[in-house]
C-alpha cells in the first residue's frame with residue numbers, strides 16, 4: 001500500500017456495533033456495545049466503547065462513526081472468483097471479444113462492485129491475459145477501488161482440456177510442460193496455482209468424469225508449486241481423480257461434484273480444503289442471462305443433486321469448506337449477490353450460520369496464509385470490515401443486509417449516507 005494513500009486516512013472510531021468474527025467457533029463470544037479504533041489501514045483496538053473511545057481520545061483527534069446497532073464482521077473472502085469470466089454463449093462471447101484495454105476496465109468495474117458487496121478479498125482462479133496482475137497492482141496503489149487479490153494467474157490445463165478455449169488458461173503437456181507452466185505463473189506474480197484435472201460443466205467435448213492429467217503431470221505441478229511456496233488448487237469432479245491428487249499433496253479441491261465418503265475422509269485426513277461452488281449447479285437464472293447453450297444448462301442442472309450429496313459427504317467427513325461462488329462475486333442474483341447466495345446455500349445445506357461465517361472469512365484467510373493481516377476483527381489486522389443489521393450467527397441471510405463497507409481503513413460504502421467510493 002502506498003504511503004500517500006495511507007496518510008490521507010484519519011483515525012476513526014466505530015461505535016454502536018456488536019463485533020462478531022469466525023473465532024465465535026473457537027469460543028470468542030460476540031462483543032456487544034463495542035467500539036473499534038481504526039488508525040490508518042489497520043485496527044488499533046477493539047473493546048467496550050467507553051474504554052476504546054478514551055484510549056483513542058488520549059492519542060489525538062479521531063472521527064466517530066456510529067454504526068447504529070449493526071453487527072460488524074470481517075469482510076467476506078470469495079475463494080473462487082473469475083473477474084474475466086466468459087462462459088459459452090453470447091454473454092461470454094461479449095467478454096471474450098473485449099480488447100486488452102476494455103478488458104482491464106471491465107475487470108476493474110467488477111472489482112469495484114465486488115468490494116461494495118462486502119467481499120474485501122478474492123482468490124482469482126483463472127483470469128485472462130495476466131490482466132489480474134495489473135488489476136492487483138492498481139488496487140494496491142489506490143488507482144482502482146477493489147478487493148485484495150490473491151491470484152493464480154492463468155489456470156494450467158492439458159491441450160484441449162477444461163477451459164482451453166479462453167486466454168484465462170495455459171495449455172501444457174507432459175511433466176516438463178507443466179513445470180514450465182507453474183514457473184511461468186509464479187514469474188508473473190501468482191500467489192497460488194490452479195490446475196484443471198478433470199472435465200467440467202463448461203466444456204463441450206468432455207464430461208465431468210474425464211480425467212485430464214497423467215500422474216506424472218499432476219505430480220510435476222504440485223512438486224514445483226510447493227518448491228516455490230505456492231499452494232495448488234484443482235478444478236476436479238470425480239472421486240478417483242481427486243483421490244490421486246490428494247495423495248500427491250493437493251491443497252484444495254474446486255467443485256468436487258462427485259465425492260465419495262472415502263475420498264472425503266482422505267481429504268479431511270490430509271487437510272485438503274473444498275470450495276464447493278454450489279451455485280454452479282443451481283444458477284439457471286444466471287445461465288439464462290448469459291444465454292449459455294442448452295447442453296451446458298442441462299449438464300449443470302443434472303449435476304445438482306449429486307453435487308449437494310458430495311457437499312454433505314464432505315461435511316460429514318470433517319473436510320474444511322470455504323466460500324467460493326465461481327459466478328462473478330458481485331453478480332446480482334436471487335435477491336442478493338452471488339457471494340452471499342453461495343454462503344446461504346452452504347449454510348442451509350448443513351453448515352449452519354456460525355461455521356458459514358468462518359467459511360466466508362477466517363477459514364479462507366488461513367488457507368491463504370494471511371491470518372496475520374486479515375480474517376478477524378482484532379488489533380493489528382487490516383480494517384477490512386462490513387456492517388449489517390441482522391445477526392450473522394442467527395442467519396446467514398444477514399449478509400444480504402450489508403450496508404456499510406470499509407477496506408483498509410477507508411469507508412467505501414455507507415447506505416445511510418448514500419456514500420459509494422468510485
Ligand SMILES: [Zn+2]
Nearest residue numbers: 080082125326
Ligand atoms: Zn471457476
